[in-house]
Amino acid sequence: MSDVSKTIEEINQKINDGSVCVVTAEEMIKIVKEKGKKIAANEVDVVTTGTFGAMCGSGAFLNFGHADPPIKMEHLWLNDVHAYHGNAAVDAYIGATRLSNRESDRGEFYGGGHVIEDLVARRIIHLKGTAYATDCYPRTYIETDFTIEDLNQAILCNPRNGYQRYNSATNSTKRTLYTYMGKLLPEFGNATFSGAGELSPLQKDPTCRTIGIGTRIFLGGGTGYVMGEGTQHNPNNDFRTLFLKGNMKEMSSEFLKGAYFTKYGCSLYVGFGIPIPILDEHLAESCARTNEQIMTQVVDYGVPRRTRPKILDVSYADLYSGEIRINGKDVKVSSLSSVRKARQIAGLLKDRIKKGKFYLTNPVATLPDDTEFKPMKVRSEVKFVDSIIKTAVTCNVKDDIKYVANLLLKKNTNHIIVIDEKNKLKGFLTSFDIARGVAKGLNLVKDMMMKKVFTTSPNMTVAEARRIMAHKDVNSLPVIDKNNRVLGIITAEDLLRMSKH
Amino acid sequence: MGILDLTFPRNEFKGLDDYEKIINHILKLDVPFTILKFNLNESGIAVKLDVPTEKVSQVTQTLEKAGIKIKRQVIEIDEELCIDCGQCIALCNTGALCFDEDSKLKFCEDKCVGCHLCVDACPRQAIKY
Numbered sequence: 001m002s003d004v005s006k007t008i009e010e011i012n013q014k015i016n017d018g019s020v021c022v023v024t025a026e027e028m029i030k031i032v033k034e035k036g037k038k039i040a041a042n043e044v045d046v047v048t049t050g051t052f053g054a055m056c057g058s059g060a061f062l063n064f065g066h067a068d069p070p071i072k073m074e075h076l077w078l079n080d081v082h083a084y085h086g087n088a089a090v091d092a093y094i095g096a097t098r099l100s101n102r103e104s105d106r107g108e109f110y111g112g113g114h115v116i117e118d119l120v121a122r123r124i125i126h127l128k129g130t131a132y133a134t135d136c137y138p139r140t141y142i143e144t145d146f147t148i149e150d151l152n153q154a155i156l157c158n159p160r161n162g163y164q165r166y167n168s169a170t171n172s173t174k175r176t177l178y179t180y181m182g183k184l185l186p187e188f189g190n191a192t193f194s195g196a197g198e199l200s201p202l203q204k205d206p207t208c209r210t211i212g213i214g215t216r217i218f219l220g221g222g223t224g225y226v227m228g229e230g231t232q233h234n235p236n237n238d239f240r241t242l243f244l245k246g247n248m249k250e251m252s253s254e255f256l257k258g259a260y261f262t263k264y265g266c267s268l269y270v271g272f273g274i275p276i277p278i279l280d281e282h283l284a285e286s287c288a289r290t291n292e293q294i295m296t297q298v299v300d301y302g303v304p305r306r307t308r309p310k311i312l313d314v315s316y317a318d319l320y321s322g323e324i325r326i327n328g329k330d331v332k333v334s335s336l337s338s339v340r341k342a343r344q345i346a347g348l349l350k351d352r353i354k355k356g357k358f359y360l361t362n363p364v365a366t367l368p369d370d371t372e373f374k375p376m377k378v379r380s381e382v383k384f385v386d387s388i389i390k391t392a393v394t395c396n397v398k399d400d401i402k403y404v405a406n407l408l409l410k411k412n413t414n415h416i417i418v419i420d421e422k423n424k425l426k427g428f429l430t431s432f433d434i435a436r437g438v439a440k441g442l443n444l445v446k447d448m449m450m451k452k453v454f455t456t457s458p459n460m461t462v463a464e465a466r467r468i469m470a471h472k473d474v475n476s477l478p479v480i481d482k483n484n485r486v487l488g489i490i491t492a493e494d495l496l497r498m499s500k501h
Numbered sequence: 502m503g504i505l506d507l508t509f510p511r512n513e514f515k516g517l518d519d520y521e522k523i524i525n526h527i528l529k530l531d532v533p534f535t536i537l538k539f540n541l542n543e544s545g546i547a548v549k550l551d552v553p554t555e556k557v558s559q560v561t562q563t564l565e566k567a568g569i570k571i572k573r574q575v576i577e578i579d580e581e582l583c584i585d586c587g588q589c590i591a592l593c594n595t596g597a598l599c600f601d602e603d604s605k606l607k608f609c610e611d612k613c614v615g616c617h618l619c620v621d622a623c624p625r626q627a628i629k630y
Contacts (some may be wrong), residue, residue, distance in 0.1 A: 261624050322590070
């Protein structure tokens with residue numbers, strides 16, 4: 001058998017005459033396993049993919065048409081959710097993460113993602129708009145109800161969707177965290193992840209050979225297109241993203257669902273799928289990548305910094321098993337994306353292609369492969385505790401008063417941290433505590449020390465540490481790691497010295 | 502917080518001292534708790550406790566072994582709203598929430614202890630009680 005080489009035109013011809021062979025990404029894995037990539041590439045023409053997850057980078061352009069007298073809306077609200085207007089008179093952009101007004105009776109669980117779901121579900125939307133009057137747009141206020149049918153255009157337009165990779169999230173701290181990765185219980189109580197693993201579009205054509213500007217896709221139940229690379233597209237690090245658009249009037253609320261993540265905010269669950277043409281063996285091989293071969297990393301969201309520490313590398317097979325092992329402990333892990341919906345999307349797209357209702361496209365241009373994802377440029381860097389930490393004067397719980405009194409004088413300090421043999425924090429002593437100890441006739445550190453100690457960690461901002469000191473009325477904070485080991489100390493004097501005023 | 506509605510059945514206890522048994526069972530677990538309500542009625546000693554949400558299943562299991570009846574405030578899944586993402590599954594300590602073979606969310610009511618840890622984790626607000 002010679003090397004397989006097909007073109008999009010040949011595949012479309014097969015779609016036209018009904019001889020096309022389309023399989024889902026999950027089916028392709030089995031075919032390649034049984035028959036090998038060469039035969040699979042020969043037999044299979046298209047592999048369909050699917051994903052259904054919360055995609056905050058979603059939104060929609062809407063055109064309302066003109067009222068009489070006309071208005072150029074300066075501010076407008078759709079079901080009490082502020083939409084953006086900064087373009088032509090009656091166009092607006094509703095973003096998925098925008099929350100409804102605080103005073104709205106829709107409550108805090110409602111936002112832009114829900115407006116988009118309500119629109120495609122053909123529900124009635126309330127519009128309120130205000131404006132400054134001009135000679136051409138004299139109206140200053142408008143209030144009305146409409147459905148998607150009343151709009152001229154409703155275009156889903158998502159600047160950043162379909163991440164190639166997602167990190168898995170967990171939480172090392174002692175409190176529950178509420179994040180865009182869901183609810184994370186304290187002390188590695190659980191982990192979450194996103195993406196559809198072996199069904200994910202960008203995992204099946206990881207270098208975007210066949211996905212580019214103009215690629216026709218399944219989007220929200222209707223047809224959509226890739227407009228280009230998404231924001232933060234970072235091919236060097238395998239963090240590609242896509243900029244998608246599609247006609248919302250053809251879409252279904254089955255595949256666009258508003259979401260609210262407690263104490264984080266709103267988003268939109270978006271279902272989309274990309275057909276991958278099997279032009280040669282290489283694409284057959286990449287389309288057969290399994291959950292075992294698709295890797296990601298578990299990172300600690302307990303560190304609220306731009307770069308969060310990696311805990312371990314895992315495969316999607318590990319994640320789908322429902323349990324991963326972190327520091328010798330079994331941690332339950334669950335998905336934020338729906339595999340069931342992803343599978344449904346891959347199946348629907350397969351049906352549409354087989355029935356000749358969906359043709360494949362050659363990209364007009366490929367996506368750039370040299371963009372990078374840079375951090376924000378900021379004028380003044382935020383200072384963290386680790387930048388002002390200094391060595392702490394410490395003593396042991398078993399030491400006596402004479403020793404610590406001498407220590408105070410010798411080290412010329414007011415703060416002594418009490419530790420055990422393993423350098424773990426046990427208590428705190430100030431000169432006041434020692435004076436009080438003398439007055440009461442106490443002899444041992446463990447009887448004089450304060451046992452309730454307010455602490456900080458190297459990754460806390462200096463502003464936050466300053467807030468704790470002011471709030472708890474203390475002059476210094478021991479800096480500890482997550483195992484309660486003492487790393488050093490920060491004092492109010494250091495903070496004063498730091499501030500310019 | 503997790504609210505536990507406990508009853509120590511009338512036929513099981515001999516005197517008011519048995520009330521201490523409930524408390525002692527929990528004290529052994531080293532879990533902070535608040536007694537919200539305590540009364541004596543025809544069914545027995547009724548106690549309402551507030552324990553940390555993540556400890557509810559541990560406390561429930563211990564007390565049930567000691568013969569204490571627990572009125573569970575089990576959750577309900579609104580299937581219209583649920584999108585089968587499964588975020589709730591890892592928050593469930595008792596296996597009451599899981600996927601069936603089609604990756605559809607399955608809720609086993611008899612396993613639910615009513616800890617409500619999953620409730621505010623649902624991005625669709627589909628979990629109610």
